[in-house]
């Protein structure tokens with residue numbers, strides 16, 4: 001994990017080096033202080049040598065100023081390195097998530113990805129910064145202070161050696177429990193983020209169903225769970241810290257007791273005693289620093305693992321090695337013995353089994369079937385939003401896995417069942433389909449999608465700002481904008497997944513007419529609930545529970561397909577009643 005993360009800080013190794021140099025020099029300066037102090041007390045004062053005292057005093061002030069300057073420089077470089085590291089990490093996480101396939105996305109919740117991109121990265125950034133400030137400082141300070149202390153008095157130093165194992169034991173205890181606690185904390189932040197996100201996106205639904213009270217309760221549960229986990233982690237530290245302080249202060253008391261005796265009996269000089277105490281303080285301080293670093297490590301380990309999990313996720317849909325940069329011209333679609341399962345190798349039955357059909361270039365084809373029969377799943381296989389479990393999907397006679405993903409997806413205009421518009425103007429949204437489209441092209445796509453009239457009736461026309469997700473247009477208008485966006489690509493294949501469900505029947509009839517008359521040469525595949533939307537298709541594929549149970553025209557299917565007849569019948573009944 002550390003190796004993986006190290007890559008992101010590598011560009012800043014220059015700063016790491018600076019930090020280490022600065023810290024080492026700073027420690028040397030600090031170590032000199034007690035030594036100089038003891039010289040003043042043991043030599044300067046007894047001899048009443050003012051010159052000597054002033055000289056050493058000036059030296060001490062100088063050293064103090066130098067260490068402050070070094071400390072400031074170290075802070076600057078550690079901030080630069082850690083911020084740069086975090087920015088690098090965030091960027092590559094974001095890019096990785098962008099490259100995720102649909103099945104990769106299925107594995108992580110959005111909330112969890114948000115936490116990983118924000119809170120987890122920030123935690124690592126703080127750790128890197130603290131590490132640069134303390135990781136080298138603590139051992140350097142500990143070792144050099146110990147050497148100085150021993151050189152002053154071995155007997156007194158043995159008290160320190162007794163205290164240190166107890167402190168180390170305390171630290172180990174904290175680390176063991178802390179990592180576990182922090183993993184829980186980060187996971188609870190995930191749930192909180194997921195909950196917030198779901199509620200903000202679906203706030204209208206929540207209000208419509210008067211579910212505020214329920215959602216509030218759910219939120220406060222998640223929120224309390226997080227508080228509880230954070231408190232537990234906090235409690236651990238607040239329990240261990242006083243214990244450690246107790247050990248440290250006892251050691252200090254013992255040193256003063258025994259050392260005081262030695263000074264009283266003249267075995268030890270007052271100056272040596274004072275500087276011994278200073279070194280003892282430094283030793284204890286560095287032990288505290290160690291414990292702090294380890295707690296930080298434990299927390300970061302939990303965060304680091306979660307980040308590395310994203311970085312190491314295998315993107316299962318990528319260009320194959322011998323992917324061809326072939327253009328798609330005709331738009332022929334072919335399925336050969338296609339089986340599909342959402343969890344590859346998982347248990348459970350196939351969502352699609354043994355799907356076989358051909359849609360010729362320029363045909364207007366439709367898929368009908370009950371909800372959950374696998375219609376969306378089937379069309380998602382064409383632009384490789386998912387890969388087949390077995391069997392082949394061919395476009396223009398070439399397996400979709402052999403195309404470059406970019407070419408394949410550029411050649412397929414897809415209006416997803418759950419589609420969204422982005423904040424920005426209508427024009428900006430339509431340009432998603434084709435960045436270089438001219439206004440006349442956009443107007444053509446919009447009028448084919450039956451969107452031009454309502455767009456021009458808006459006060460700002462094509463420059464109307466859409467709210468986030470397109471909140472300020474109606475469901476049917478949004479669907480038509482999505483269709484126009486897909487059409488602006490002028491793709492050889494256009495797939496509409498239930499994209500006219502909110503469009504009224506009259507407008508939909510116009511839309512179908514436009515498909516037939518203005519999209520000659522484009523293969524159109526639509527999924528629709530209403531029989532009226534698919535009646536005049538060249539080919540209708542009837543799906544039932546993941547299997548094809550009939551292919552034909554409306555008339556043919558009416559004659560010999562029970563499932564199709566039933567769908568028609570149920571819709572006629574619906575109209576009568």
Ligand SMILES: Nc1ncnc2c1ncn2[C@@H]1O[C@H](COP(=O)(O)OP(=O)(O)O)[C@@H](O)[C@H]1O
Nearest residue numbers: 106342351369370371372373374375376377378
């Ligand atoms: N992302 C997914 N992960 C797991 N199962 C899914 C996923 N999407 C759909 N399914 C399941 O696959 C089946 C077919 O779904 P879908 O293709 O959306 O049906 P349709 O579009 O015909 O309503 C359903 O049983 C559904 O529960």
Ligand SMILES: [Mg+2]
Nearest residue numbers: 375376417498
């Ligand atoms: Mg569907």
